[in-house]
Amino acid sequence: MNAATVGAGSPDPLAAARAWLAEDPDPATRAELAGLIGAAEAEAADPGGAPDRPGTAEEGTARPARAELAARFSGTLEFGTAGLRGELGAGPTRMNRVVVIRAAAGLAAYLRDRAGKVPEGPGNRDDRNAPPTVVIGWDARHMSERFARDTAAVVVGAGLRAVLLPRPLPTPVLAFAIRRLGAAAGVMVTASHNPPRDNGYKVYLGDGSQIVPPADADIAARIAGVGPLAGVPRPEGAGEMLGEEIVEAYLERAGTVLAPDSPRGIRVVYTPLHGVGGPVVVEAFRRAGFPEPVVVAEQAEPDPDFPTVAFPNPEEPGAMDLAFATARRERPDLVIASDPDADRCAVAVPDASREEGWRMLRGDEVGALLAAHLIRRGAGGTLAASVVSSSLVERMARAAGLPFRYTLTGFKWLSRVEGLRYGYEEALGYCVDPEGVRDKDGVTAALAIAELASGLKEAGRGLTDLLDDLALEHGLHATDQLSVRVADLSLIGSAMTRLRETPPTTLAGSPVERAADLRDGVDGLPPTDGLRYDLADGRVIVRPSGTEPKLKCYLEVVVPVTEREGLPAARAEAGRRLTALRGDLAEAAGL
Numbered sequence: 001m002n003a004a005t006v007g008a009g010s011p012d013p014l015a016a017a018r019a020w021l022a023e024d025p026d027p028a029t030r031a032e033l034a035g036l037i038g039a040a041e042a043e044a045a046d047p048g049g050a051p052d053r054p055g056t057a058e059e060g061t062a063r064p065a066r067a068e069l070a071a072r073f074s075g076t077l078e079f080g081t082a083g084l085r086g087e088l089g090a091g092p093t094r095m096n097r098v099v100v101i102r103a104a105a106g107l108a109a110y111l112r113d114r115a116g117k118v119p120e121g122p123g124n125r126d127d128r129n130a131p132p133t134v135v136i137g138w139d140a141r142h143m144s145e146r147f148a149r150d151t152a153a154v155v156v157g158a159g160l161r162a163v164l165l166p167r168p169l170p171t172p173v174l175a176f177a178i179r180r181l182g183a184a185a186g187v188m189v190t191a192s193h194n195p196p197r198d199n200g201y202k203v204y205l206g207d208g209s210q211i212v213p214p215a216d217a218d219i220a221a222r223i224a225g226v227g228p229l230a231g232v233p234r235p236e237g238a239g240e241m242l243g244e245e246i247v248e249a250y251l252e253r254a255g256t257v258l259a260p261d262s263p264r265g266i267r268v269v270y271t272p273l274h275g276v277g278g279p280v281v282v283e284a285f286r287r288a289g290f291p292e293p294v295v296v297a298e299q300a301e302p303d304p305d306f307p308t309v310a311f312p313n314p315e316e317p318g319a320m321d322l323a324f325a326t327a328r329r330e331r332p333d334l335v336i337a338s339d340p341d342a343d344r345c346a347v348a349v350p351d352a353s354r355e356e357g358w359r360m361l362r363g364d365e366v367g368a369l370l371a372a373h374l375i376r377r378g379a380g381g382t383l384a385a386s387v388v389s390s391s392l393v394e395r396m397a398r399a400a401g402l403p404f405r406y407t408l409t410g411f412k413w414l415s416r417v418e419g420l421r422y423g424y425e426e427a428l429g430y431c432v433d434p435e436g437v438r439d440k441d442g443v444t445a446a447l448a449i450a451e452l453a454s455g456l457k458e459a460g461r462g463l464t465d466l467l468d469d470l471a472l473e474h475g476l477h478a479t480d481q482l483s484v485r486v487a488d489l490s491l492i493g494s495a496m497t498r499l500r501e502t503p504p505t506t507l508a509g510s511p512v513e514r515a516a517d518l519r520d521g522v523d524g525l526p527p528t529d530g531l532r533y534d535l536a537d538g539r540v541i542v543r544p545s546g547t548e549p550k551l552k553c554y555l556e557v558v559v560p561v562t563e564r565e566g567l568p569a570a571r572a573e574a575g576r577r578l579t580a581l582r583g584d585l586a587e588a589a590g591l
Helices: 013-023 027-045 065-072 097-113 144-157 171-181 215-224 245-257 278-288 321-330 363-376 392-400 442-458 463-474 490-501 564-589
Strands: 084-087 133-138 161-164 185-189 198-205 268-271 334-338 345-350 358-360 382-386 404-407 420-425 429-431 476-485 510-517 531-535 538-544 550-559
Touching: 013 027, 013 065, 027 065, 084 097, 097 133, 097 144, 097 185, 097 198, 097 215, 133 144, 133 171, 144 161, 144 185, 144 198, 171 185, 171 198, 171 245, 171 442, 245 278, 245 442, 268 278, 268 321, 278 442, 321 334, 321 345, 334 442, 345 363, 345 442, 345 463, 363 392, 363 420, 363 429, 363 442, 363 463, 363 476, 382 392, 392 404, 392 463, 429 442, 442 463, 463 476, 463 564, 476 564, 490 531, 490 538, 490 550, 490 564, 538 564, 550 564
Parallel strands: 133 161, 133 185, 268 334, 382 404, 382 420
Antiparallel strands: 084 198, 185 198, 334 345, 345 358, 420 429, 476 550, 510 531, 531 538, 538 550
């Protein structure tokens, strides 16, 4: 039995569930699945009986046990360029120990097959015959440590070397450790900012970047070929535990993103949103010489249930309420937030016009600020942004005489830009030190934005003043997003089909000058599921989310402005156009 065949098109989900139960090593998911099997058998004996299983948070209503089994055994959790991510629970379409063990076995088989092709790293130079090393990290979510230790056991059982980070730590520490140790691959067990019921499995290769095609398909093929779990060696307690020296090395490297003589006078309120970023971020600020951040007390400790937020994502409504309440008491210069695995960084600035007294900067605004900071410090190399991000950084790079590249969404693509010096994506992801961490890093991004704000503060200015400068120099670039979360994934496919079959010809009163289907590969980008509409004064991109049940529509308008006095009117005009874009696009997609 393997994950590719259990339940995939099975005419009898009850039989598939019994087969799965026979090899599930986890008591909790065995008990859960046994309960579902018992309820399904009772339903079969009494077809008129009411279902006794409550619906999930997404479903909202009860679903018969047999239907639940059919959903869980109707396929497999797909392994792709995001690795694995899904809801915890029994069955091949959920995140559980069976799925993780198979994924680890497939990854180990892939690494064994290409052992002679693994790029040489500093950790392997003294022993050319050493087996490939896999570094494994985990966050504080439910089952994260168990999944990490299962991975280590499978890797060692396959004849490879497994090393685990010393404790739950941010994803950037794992990405750093891969390069530091010269490892062949890395695994981070995290679902980032997904809901509490989810977990995930992110895979990196030896350059410290997340996997991209064809590696994802090659690994998936080997996962599909894994036999019964009884045949997967998993020595108990396998794997070497790294010491705190790896965290020390990361923190030492993080400090190098700052100029040696830069100002460090900014005061910060910081929230890790119940994630693992707290101690690392606070220590990074302390070592850099900033005043110690005031940590939001209610969200300071890791908690996999994320009790104070609906979604542990600083972009979601209400997620920053406690941080803003703390800021009203403490009166800092900035509010900074990490997502739960601390690879993303959110920034808020004082704003007396708002009831809460603070305004969240959009990811595109922080992306432009960091780019401006690095350009003004004389950074060389290529600047890059995901194709759904603002076009402002492209204009800034061209004006500075620096090369610029767009990539597909995700740091798995951004990190591979040749000669990369800085990359960002609008979803709060920033890479300011690609030689140290070839991935988004919320810790070093927080240090860099604090350095920028400190310098501006000394000059009697703030981050919003610099944003005004950029608008005057390059035009006011305003972005927004129409994001629709669905319980039925078919709604996303229906919306994309509708847009492909009947593409809009005008949006917000502007003609669509170019409509492009990103599945065909556009402007040198690899094919991906998305649509792009270019307007004379902006652009729209529509794509399904790769990690959540959402359809995402990215909107940008550009309003020329030459005088500082004209900025309020330009912002009002941009807001009007963005509102019109949202409405027109929602209608065109049938949302």
